Each structure stands twice: as C-alpha cells, then as structure tokens.
Amino acid sequence: MAKAVKKKTTNNFSKFILWFWILFASGIALVALIFLSASWGLFGELPPYEYLENPQTNLASQIISSDGKLLGKFYLDDNRTDVKFEELPDNLVNALIATEDARFKDHSGIDARGTVRAFAYLGSKGGASTISQQLARQLFVGVRSRSKFDAIKQKIKEWVLAIRLERSYTKEEIISMYFNIYDFGNNADGIRSAARIYFGKEPKDLKIEESAMLVGMFKNSSLFNPLRREEMVKTRRDVVLAQMAKYDYITEAEKDSLQAMKMGINYNPETHSVGLATYFRMYLQRFMKDWIDKNPKPAIGDESDRYNLYLDGLKIYTTIDSKMQANAEEAVNEHMTKLQAEFFHQNTPDRNKTAPFLDITPEETKSIMERAMKNSDRWKIMKSEGKSEKEIRESFDKKTEMTVFDWESPTKEKDTILTPRDSIRYYKAFLRTAMMSMEPQTGHVKAWVGGINYKHFQYDNVIQGARQAGSTFKPFVYAAAIDQLRLSPCETRPDTQYCIEAGKHGNMEPWCPRNSNLKYSGNSYSLKKALANSVNTVTAQLIDEVGPKSVVSMVRNLGLTGDILEVPSIALGTLDVNVYEMVGAYGAFANQGVYVKPVMVTRIENKDGTVLYEYVPETKDVLSKDVSYAILDLMKGVTQGGSGTRLRTTGANKWRPEYDEIITGYPYKLTNPIAGKTGTTQNNSDGWFMGMVPNLVTGVWVGGEERSVHFKSITYGQGASMALPIWGLYMTKNYADEELGISKEDFVKPENMSIEIDCEKFQEASDSDTDTDDDLDDLDF
Template identity: 35%
Template sequence: MRALERVRHPTRRGVALTLAAVPALVLLYVLVLIPFTPGIGDIRKAKLEQPAQVISADGKLLATFKPSNREWVKLTDISPHVIDALISTEDHRFYEHHGIDWKRTASAALQTFSGDRQGGSTITQQLARNLYPDEIGRAPTLTRKIKEAITAFKIEAVYTKSEILETYLNTVPFLYNAYGIEMAARTYFDKSAHDLTVLESATLIGMLKGNSYYNPVINPDRALQRRNIVLAQMVKYQRLAPATYQTLQRRSLAIDFERQTEPPGPAPHFAQQLRKWLIGWADANDYNIYSDGLVVRTTIDSRLQTMATQALSWQGNQLQSIANSVWGTRNACAAHKDVFNAFVRETPEYRDAKQSGLADDAALKQVESDRHLMQKLCDDKTRVQAAFVAIDPRNGQIKAWVGSRDFGDDPYDHVSQARRQPGSTFKPFVYGAAFENGAKPDDTFVDQPVEITLAGGEIWKPTDDTPPSGRPVTLRDALAYSKNRITAQLMEEVGPSKVARLAYAMGVRDSRLDAVPSLALGTSPVTLKEMVSSYGTIADRGAYVAPMFATRIEDRAGNVLAEFQPARAEQTLPPIAAQTLLDVMRDVVDKGTGSAIRTRFGIRADVAGKTGTTQDDADGWFILMHPQLVAGAWVGFNDSRVTLRSDYWGQGAHSALPIVGDFFQRALRSRLVDPRAKFVEEPETSVFASLRATLDGWWTRLFGEQKKPASLKEKEGSRTPRRTTAQALAPSPAPSPAPALAEPRDGEPAQIVTPHGASMPPLLSPPGSHGAQGAASASGTAVAGAPPGSQSTSALQAGAAPGTPPTPQTSLDQWIDQRMNTPDAGASRTPASGPVAPQ
C-alpha cells in the first residue's frame, strides 16, 4: 500500500531519483555493450587492410586473396564529385561531428515516432556497419544502434576524416559483386573512379539508399529520380551551381554496364589450392589472409607456368576441333544420339517431364525441343579437358600447375581433384617391383595369350594391338612398346600386393589401389599429381620427396613469419632398381611409344618417360622425367563416356604427349631447364651385389634361361640387406575378391571377361594427414599444415601433400598395411573436398 501511495503522490526526491535512474540505466547498458563491439586494435587493423599476395619463385605476382571483388583506391584517386555527392546526401555535417550527428539523430527519432521512419546514421556509422556486419548487425533495434554508435566513436578516435571517407568509399557494397567505388565505376560506367563525372557520381551515390531499388540497370526511372535528388542536395549545400543543376537534371543516365569478374591470374588452380592451405595456417597462427598483408613465396616459376599454359591451350584447341567434328556439336551432338540421349535423361528437365506423367520418348522429345538447352548440354559434355603439372624431383617443388583448359569455364582442378585410370603410365610400378626383386632388363617373357583367373572366378585376358608372336620379349622392350601381355605375366610373378605397396610408397598417397592383376595396366584411378610425384621418385633414384608449393611466408614489412624446407626424403625403391627402371624408360622416348619427344619435338636431353591410354581412349597420359624437372599431362573429358573415338588421337602419345613435349621444348630452349643435365648413375658396389651379378652371369652362360631360379632372385617376402620402407616384412595377404576394372591400354584393344565398376574401399587417412604432414624433426620443428596449436616454431617443414608418411606414431609400412587390409566399403572415387595441406 505504501508503494502505491508513493506512486500516486511522488515526492520531489523520488522524482529526481527516477529521472536520474533513466540515464544511469542507459549508461550501464552502453557499458555492457562495449565489450561486444570491435576493439581499437581491430579497427586499426581494418584501417590498414591489405590482402595476402602470392608471389612466384621468380618474383612475379600470381594472385591476391581479396575477400570480395574490390580494388582499393586512395581518396586522392577518387573524383571530387563523388565526395561532394556523398557528403551532401548522406552526412552534410560530416566534418563537424565525432561519429554521431546528434541533431540528425534527434530529428530522425522524432520523424520515426510520428510514423515516418527516418535514418539518422552518419557516414562513420555506416562504415561501422560495413566493416563489422557480424559484430554490429543490421536489425532495426536499439541494441544495434548503440553498438553502431560505440563503434563509430572508436573509428573517429582512430581514423582521420579523410581516412574515414577513403575506407567508406572502398568498402561500400554495390550490386553485381562490385565492392567499393572503383569497381562500381567500372561496372556501371566502364571507367575508373578518378574519371567519374558529376552525373555519374550522383547516380552511384544515389544507389546507397537502396542498391536494388535504385539499380540503374533494372530500374532506370527510379535511379534517374534518385540521381536528381542527389544533385539537388549538392545544390542545397553549395557543392553544385543551380544553373548547372538545371542543365544536368534533364540528361539521361548513360549507363555503360559490364559485370566485373576477378581476373583468374596466371595460376588460378594452384592459387585455389594455396588459399585453402593458407587459411588453415593463418587461423593457427592468428593471422588474417585478407587484411594482414601476408606475402607467400611459392615454388611456382611464372615463366614455366606460362609455357605450360600455352602448351596446354594449344593442344587443347587442336583436340577440341577433332571432338567437335566427331560428336557433331554444331547440331547438338547429333552424331552419337544414343549416348547423348543418356545425357538428356540425367537432366532435371527430363526428370520433371517424367514426373509430370510423360513416357520416355515423349519426355525426350519435350526436352530436345529446347534447342538452347540441348546445345549447351552438348558443348558441356564434349569440352576437351586437360591438366598439367611439373615438379622438381630433387626437392619436390611444384614449378607449374594447370588444372584445366580454362579456369572460367571449368574451375575443377584435374591435377589434384580428378581421379582417372592412369593406363600404362602405371606399368613402371610393376617393372620397378620386378627390378627390386632382382629381375634384369634383358630378362624375357614369351609373347603369348594370357588368361588369369581372378579371385571371383572371372577370367582376365589382356591383349595388345598385335596378335601374339610366340617369341620372347625382353622387359626393356615390353615397357618401351607398352606390351600388355608381357606386363600381365610380370605382374603374376611379382604379385599385385607388392606392386600396390610400391606405388603407395613412391607417391600414390591419396588414392586407393585395388591389389588385383589388372592393376598392372592402371585400372585404379589416381590423380595426375600423384603420378608425377611418383615419377619424381624414379628420377631421384628411388627417393620420394613430398610435393611442396610454399617456401616462406612474410609480413607486409618483409619479416619472415614461417620458412618451409623440402620434406625429408624417403628411400622407397633401392637406388640400383630405380636406376635400372629409369634406364629402361629412356627407351620409351628413344624408340618406343613416346618417341615423338625425339622425332617431333627434337628434345635431345637426357629424358625418360611413359605414355598411357585407357579403355576406349577415355584418358590419355604422358609423363616425362628430366634430372631437374618431371612433367606430366592428362587429356580427356569430364564425363568418361565421351571420348575422341579415334584410335590415333585418343592415344596418350598423340593427345597428352604434345603438351609435355611442347612445354619441355620451350623450357630447354630458354635454359630454364638445363639441356646438358644428366641423371646421376652410380654402380652398386656392395659385395652382395657383385656376387649376385657374377652368379647371374654364370647361370645365363650355362643354361641360357630367360628367368633366374628362385635362389638367385628375391621372391616376394624375401629381403636383402638393402631393405627399403616400401617392402613388406612378409607376403601380404591376398586381397579381398574384387572384379577387375576396364582394361587400359596404349592404343590396342583389350578383352575383359568380368563385370566393370568394382567398388572402392574408403580412403584412409595416411599418417600425417589432418595433422603434421611428414615427420617432424627431432628438435620439435612443427610441420606445415598441422592443426591449430601444433606449430611451435616458424621454421616449418615443407608443405607436404595430404597423407605424407611417416609420422612418429605410424610408419610407412604400417600405413600401407592399414590401407591395403581395409575392407571394401564401396566409397565413391570422387575427390574429397575441404582444406588441404600444401600440394
């Protein structure tokens, strides 16, 4: 009762206390909100915003990591008409207040209370919203307005008025992915912000009240009216003469519209891979790639990158003209209607037609009546794709990376994302395993029909483009001329498990290999990066070095924040076996399937390589090794049902080889790659090796056998003193039954008596993936790509590919055992997405 009485009859003291309590509560609320607004340090950082730059090994800019399509320009490089229009329209007392215009705020509040909602934000308050949309928000609430006011005061304490204007004009959003006045000027008037006229300036500033509502492209009448209001405001505040206004208000908008796209740069796929990794590194080390001015020094050589891009573009255009004629692209793929109908049945339009109740023929006819849709589908399906990557085998540094013919048309990265059957480029793993077991290049197998019974009872019959001759063929010639029957017999002797283990160890670290006999001919899909990295192991005498693409990271002042060294080399194939394999692969380019390297491109350097072609010419491969550089190319289509349908152009020797040949020809002529460099060859001098060679010679002279007895060579599971990490302690268990996949070949038909499309076990995370990539040094040096908090020093190990073994916890042998013995779970072969470690 007393409380009610006090309310009815308040005392003077009570009224005073009540009046004092209101601002006290407001002040308390403001103090509570201060910690939830950006700090002074964040505001200073935003003031100096500078995106990360990616620099090539030879000092050229490869990419700039901007948060949006924006180009920052200084205030002095912006037309003064823009500034006059902005201040006259948005904040005419800009130079008089300190973040909040109290007069305008009070007027806006009165207008809002009377039912006519008005905005009272100053330019500084708008800048606060633009810079910190998450912290402040955009909801029309009192809390948002207070946060905005607090942040505006902080900005005024850090920025000068000129800096506020410059930052505002460079961060304000316009439509069509244009941020800042410079990109807006280019988008709507095809000129720089420096050259904007009074009318153009008024048009752009008028859009700030509502970009969509006053869009001069879609709503020109509204935009014209709004522009004239801006001009009138300029007259009102004496920034435009009345006579000039009378003349200008009658003129049209004169829009010259063109969407602005961010230039992809010379190595866009490489930059995308680097961006993913750099974001993880920056998060772990408390940096922002968009504002801290990081400078990333990479391994890419811009000159080699240009050569690779030109070579791929040139060959891609040649092959595209062939594809167009084969598929009849001028008439929506009319040349192969049966295959194209399968593509049509996969479209949403066809599914909608079927769901509406139409029969198959009627649904096809309805969809095919849309000529534009059919032509686009045909063009998309028959667009030839290609990829190229070059790696220095001595240190794993990636020197060139081209992920597709055109990043704008196809941003999908065919170097590290696309998994395709490698065909005969996989055969060196078979021969390498054989040479490791003691086989010699002059050992022979009879060229005869081969039938191999698979685990499920199917019969695999590998064939060549010529009938069996019944004559002995040396391993050297079998690899040089890519003989499938000989390779299949060698695979039987070596064993699929050993070949798979060796391939994993030499560089196939991301893809799953099915340890079945047809693996010898490349039936398990892999990436181009894995294959080129593996060939780098051959070129470096059996030592695998994980690919890397960053050498160091600097701040904007040039101080080194992190430095990366090549990953620790892993001896995965004995040097003498790798040396023998390399020598045999020289014959591929000297006289075999890759001889065009010599005859067509005139390359006389010490090189070795291998071609590859898969079933129905779906994939063409070629990889060439030089002591200083290993480069490989893949050619095909995104949909493997589409091929060039040519026994000539479909072969890797004619589709992929010209890309590598043209690249190497340019690189050697420019002396970026030394044409006189030779592979290091050192004879094995151990007592065991000498004794083995002597016994081999005696046996050959006495018996003339093409195969050595078991006692004179290493069987699978036996070991020599030169044990490598790729070898198993004992013969691996037989793989779980799995049908062989389609038979790859080098231009010759193949016969597979087995179902296609065997399922694939899920990819295992190799030791080091999603953690420290590669082994950390004993001193505790952390590794690039490690999770947040794991990097204890700036001297980081070289960026290693995902899955680079070993780690202190898991050895390479253990990891391979785990991968090979994991049961098949039917996982898709499509590449995984998400951040990756340096590639």
C-alpha cells in the first residue's frame, strides 16, 4: 500500500515537472512568437533597419557668431540641436539612470526584473519601461493609446525596437539620443535647447540640481513646467535628487543641501523675435533661402531635392561678433530711450496739434494713415475673408485689447486698449534706427541693428530702408576732387554764394545751394575745415569742378546702387542710400582705397560638418592710398573741430527755457584718432553719423518711418544729436573690452605721400575764419 502511494506521488511530481516545462517552453515559444509577429509587422509596421541605424529627427539650423557663440536658430516646430554624449555632464547622465532606469547598464533593452515586478504588482510599484524602450516610443511608436489592446501592441513594438536599438547603438549613444529627442516645452526641444532656455548655459555646464530638474521633466514636461508650476517642479526635482542618493551618485548630505536650494530658473526664450541680433537673423533667413534655391543637395543632384533650413541642422558661420553685437544693441537702447522721451515731450498735443507729424496738411496726414491702413495685416486679412471695404474701415475705429511697444516698460511692452487707427498713429510716433559695423580690411560685418525692437518693428532699416544721405555723401565729392585735381586738404575755397548755371551738368535750373544757417561768411575755408563744418558752398564748387558724372562713377565702384542722378544736387546728399551700402563705401577709405563688399556668412556646413559653402571676398581698387588717406585726414577734422567734436568731451549742460529743462552733455571723452562725418537732411528728417577707426567702420541712421516725423529744431534734429551718440556709446563699450582689439592707433599713412596734408606748408588765404564760424559749429546739413 505504501508503495502504491509512493508511486502515485512520484507520478504526480513527474506530471508537474512535465507540465512546468511544457508551460515554460510554451511561454518561451509565445514570447518568441510575439516578437516574431511584431518583427513581421503583425502589430503594426516597424521602421526598417536603415532607419533604425539613422533615425531622422528634425534639427534646427544654428547661427554661429565669429567668436563661437550661438546667436540663434532657424526651426519650425522643433528647436533641436543634437549634442554628443561627451558633451553631457556626469551628473545629468547619473540623474537620468537613477530616476528612469537603474539597471540601464546591465540589460539589453528590456529589464526582465522590472517587467516581472510590473506584472506582479500591476504597475503599482513602478513601470518597467527602460530608457531604450522610452526612446523607441518617442522615435517610432508615438503617444500611448488609450485603448488597452492598442497599448499592448505598442508595448510589444517598444520591446522589439528597444532590443534593435541596443544592437545598433552603444549605451552612450542611446543616452545622448534620449536627451536630444525629448521635448522639454517652451520651444526647448532636446537637452541643449533646454539647458539654454531654462538656465542660460550649455549642457556641460549644468549643476547637479539643474540636471535633476530637467530629468524630472521627463515624467511629463507639459505638467512639470517650471514657468507655470515651479513648486511642483521643485518637488519632482527633489525626488530625482533622492533617487541619485539612493543609488550612491550623491551623498545624503549633498541631497539634503541640494533639496534646500531654490530652483534658480534663468529663462532665456529662443524665438525668432527675441534675443540677440534679431534683425540680422531675419536678413540671414533671406540669404539662406536664396542660397538654398541655388544649391541643390550635391549627393542627389536633383534640383527638386533641396536643403531645408528648418529641419536639416545646417551650421551657418557668420561674421557677427556676439560681444560687439550686444554692445551695439545696448547703445541703441540707451540712446533711443532718451531721444524718444524727448520727442514725445516736444510732441504733446498742446505743442503739436498734428503729432506725431510735423508741418504737414490734414490731407497729407490722411494720406499717410490711409496708406498705413491698407498695408496693415488687418486690412489684408479681412479683405481675404471677403469683408466689404466699409466693414474693414469700421473695424479700424473699434477699440480692442492689444499689447504695444513701450520704452519705459522693463519688458518693452504694455497692455492697453486702442482702436487700430490710433495704434497706427501710436507706432508712427516712434523714431527708428539702423546701425552696422564692419571690419574694413575683410568686409566682415561685426554688428547689425536694424531697428529698435524686432517684435514690434520688423522693417530692417540696415538693408531694406533707404533714406537721404545728407552731408555723409560729401566725402565722396571731396574724394573725387582730390583724386582728379590732386587737391590738398589745405586748399581753400571761398564761402560765398555759388551757382551752377542751368544745363551745365544736366541740371534743368540754376543751382545755388545755401548753407544750413542761410548765411555766407565771405571767408575762405580749407577743404578740411569746410568738410568739418559742412559748408555747402564749398561742396558745390568741388562738384562743379569735377562734374557729377565722375562722382557717380566713383560711388558706383564703392558699392552704392539704386537710381543716382548725375546732377549737381547729389553733392549735398539728396539721393537715398541704406546703411549697409554706406558702411561698405566708407570702408574703402579706411582700407587704403580698396572696396571690400560687406560679408556676413563665411561658411555653411551640414549637420555632419561637411562644408557646403565658403565665401570668396569681393574686392575692387577704387582710390589710391594717397587719396583715401587724405579723405581720412579730412574726416578726422570733423571730430576735432566740427560737428563730431562732442565725442571728445563730456559737453556742458545747457538750459532750455522754452521747455524749462536742461540738455545734458555727452559722456564719451574719446581721445584716439577718429574719422567721421555727420549728416542731417531737410527738416531734420534723417540724422546720420559715419565713424571710423583703423579696423572698424560703423554707420548709424536715426529718423521716423515717415519723413514728417521729426524734431522741430536742429538742437535735437541733427545727426550729431540723433545718431552720433549711438556711435559714441557703442565705441565706449567696445573699448572697455580690450579682448575685442578695437584700434586706438592712428590710420597708417602711406609712404611717399604725394598729397600734402600739412597745412603749415600752405599759406592760408585768410586767418579771419578762425573765430567767425561759430554759427556753423555742430551743424551738419
């Protein structure tokens, strides 16, 4: 009987063993079948192996400054720039592994222990998704489905793809891909954008607590948004720090200390309308579009297959210096804030009933407003929607909430309620500006400021805007005269009324220009003193002697384009030019007569570092070294005894009884050699200053969008008041940073100079002009 019981027990155990192996083998077979089915596409199509080996993610194109800084990016939806594993700090990698996948280094894509635990406890003690699985989901699977059946299919696909990723990539590559692919919110796609946007630094510079915050956002970046839910994000950060302590990446003491720290968010948004060099970036966008249109991808050769500026991760190396760009923008902001306040002060309704327009008729005002309305987005959108003109016009008189530009606000914006018509008038009242700075020997543009605020004023006055040059054109007339007639800067001409008869140089009527003060001193001026004080009568004599045709020919060679009439009046700057061309042209004076076309892009690379484009300098010999140096000597007189003299001194405060206010002086005190020229156009509509030191040429323009928006008097309306201060502030900031290497030395004088510039060797026609031209000082028409 005992034997029978023992035999039965043995049989039962054998059956148990048999069934165990049957079930185990069936489980293995089932898992294998599931994986095979998934690989065959029965649970949905899987990406091919080629795609796994080179997953395609949208990469933003980078704009890189000459000093290696990231100026900005071009992107549509994904502001992503990949970083390599070597660029990730250890604390960031450790925080990720401790929080998301503690056994990441030991498994091959699937964490068996974590999976069993997740099934046993139905996920109550944590999920089982490894970093590899999460990467597979983000790259190829997508958002988890709410359907349980579909969710299971997605999980199976993740398993298969995770194993394939582990076979195709190293652990380090998977880590870097994981950080690069994640969307951290607020345009922070990938870890590099996240580090820059939330902390203003590169990933390699992240501190432990900063790394912990970013890793904590992997749970759900839209929920754990540090800009909206800082306390919640801090709590999540502290959980990550606790996990790092649990797995001995930091000590308990370090954990406690770090958890006690505040978040320390340093928000630096990366959008197309904010940040450094916004106007330049928009110019660059147009440049790249033109380049892409002309350069199909070389590997294909098919013109229909072109680079994508927003997806292909191009690297665009520019000539802009990030420090000089920042100095330029700061100089513009500092001066324009004060200048605009003065303009508003002078254009209150009780002082100017047609503000912001000055000295125009109601019909002219109506014409300006009508043109602005029809050019507005509101008009175009409503017209495209089929609205009648009556409906469109009525909409311009309905008050609406809006955010407008405001110099006085820390954010440069304020919320208000205005009618669209009033908002047009409001924006017309703001003075605009343009500034460009270039290295004359190379043509490299170092700074580019196209306006006062790109978000609200998107017209780029550096290259899109063209305004009358005023007296900044006069050096070209003097250069033509010195070149053709071999004149010395010490040659003299009388300041008397001078007329060019009708028909002599193509002018239809006699041309008899007057000086800005409407007077003639009757004295003789050296060319140097005449240019320094912008004596129009002397300039008229010179263009009469050489002829407008020769002047036009020369400025064409110096890069000025557009419609330039060959008439005498161009001598006083009646033609429209832009800052970009003027800086290029002046650059030839500082470069010994050689014109170098301004360049902004030096090289373009694809995401792998292959060079796609390298610039070739465009140069032209226009003037001799002697002539160009003589012009520099002439223009140095502008800052030594003419309208640019205020660069040399702080200036005295002056009382304005009409406004019961004090005009403050100028804080520059520059002592180094400076060649420059101020310029002002009729009615003070445009103020210019062109300033040069041996290795930097800078042009500044200030004026209203409409020529009728201007200062009433010369006190503030001239170039010496509107534009020169920006140059002075900019150069003061540049000189404060010795690493920039901006010249303080004099311009190099050519050997065997054939044009005499030493006026002691010339007999002055009269010494009486020394003290009789006070009424011309600081005037620059």
